[in-house]
Amino acid sequence: MAREPVYDVLTGLVRTVFFAQGLRIDITGQEHIPRVGPAVLAVNHTAYFDFMEVGLIGRRSGRNVRYMMKAELEHGIVGFLMKHCKAIGVDRGAGAESYGxxxxxxxxxxxxxxYPEATISRSFEIKxxxxxxxxxxxxxxxxxxxxxxxxxHRVWTKDIPKRLGRHRYPINIRIGAPISPVDDTDELSATTxxxxxxxxxxxxxxxxxPRGAAWVPARLGGTAPTPVQAAILDREELARRKAAREAREADRARRARG
Structure with missing residues (x-):
């Protein structure tokens, strides 16, 4: 693995955070992460910080993974980190370029x-x-x-108070066998x-x-939203974001007109 100083520093910080929180990480299937050669890592998305666990499994196979991140973050400190960690900026207004x-x-x-689900799953099921x-x-x-x-997601996710202190939560990571690409996109997505x-x-x-816990799926006795309820919450959040964005644009237009 070629040396990437910024990535090395970030990895050290992540390990320090894991140690401070007392996270107990259990991984099976590490052998499926190749030490050389390309692959798409398709990961479920339930937490704001689950990218750190993905980075960990990459490093355990001697690899630095490449994240796809919002292009609007490409400035300041985050932009510096993205550049030096070879992150891929995702611009929703220029999707073809990001995809390329x-x-x-x-x-x-x-x-x-x-993250094939695109956004965090409020139900903690696969969207x-x-x-x-x-x-x-x-x-x-x-x-x-x-x-x-x-x-x-017990550390920090949507709609639940975050727990960033020392809590010694167990985190299980399961890695599956590589899935060979087939020509049919829908078939490959369904298989994945x-x-x-x-x-x-x-x-x-x-x-x-525990039954009734907010971080436990409804299917397993928790009080997390069902997938149907979560979809409604997602639509409401998108509507709020759209309204806020339009209000900001209208305000900028008013100020520009003087």
């Missing part, structure tokens, strides 16, 4: 992290997938490696999603989950 950068990264031999992960795997002719993380559902169930098996 991800494919180029795969063709150059990188491990590219993709429906966007097609990007499958399409880039097909175009770059690389495998998809499914990954399921369970427990990171089915694998991730199985991996998530495996990660949840024997995990202590």
């Amino acid at each position: 950068k991800a494919v180029d990264s795969l063709r150059s031999g990188e491990l590219v992290v993709v 429906e997938f966007k097609s990007g992960a499958a399409r880039m795997a097909i175009e770059a002719d690389v495998p998809i490696i499914p990954v399921a993380i369970w427990g990171a 999603r089915a694998s991730m559902i199985e991996l998530l169930a495996e990660a949840q098996r024997d995990y202590p989950m």
Whole structure:
């Protein structure tokens, strides 16, 4: 692995955070993360900081993974970190360009992290997938490696108070066997999603989950929203964001007119 000083420093900080919080991380399937060669890492998304666990499994195989991050973050300190960690900026207004950068990264031999659900799952179940992960795997002719993380959402997720102190939460990570790309995007997405559902169930098996807890899926006796309820909350959040964005744009226009 080529030395990347900024990435090395960030990795050290992440390990320090894990140690301070007392996180107990259990990983199975590490052998599926290749030490050389490209792949799409398809990861479920339940927490704001679950990217740190993904970085950990990459480093355990001697790899620096490449994240796809919002292009609007490409300034200041975060922009500096993105540049030096070879992150891929995602611009929703220029999706084809962002997608092309991800494919180029795969063709150059990188491990590219993709969250096929696109946004955090409020139900903590696997949401429906966007097609990007499958399409880039097909175009770059690389495998998809499914990954399921369970427990990171207890630290910080949507709608639940964050717990950033020392709590010694267990976090289970399950990595599946690589899935070879097929020509049909829908088929590849469905196969990947089915694998991730199985991996998530495996990660949840024997995990202590008290009934009525807000971080426990409704299916398992918790009070997290059901997938249907979560979808409604997601739509309401998008509507609020759109209204806030339009208000900011209108305010800028008024000030520009003087």
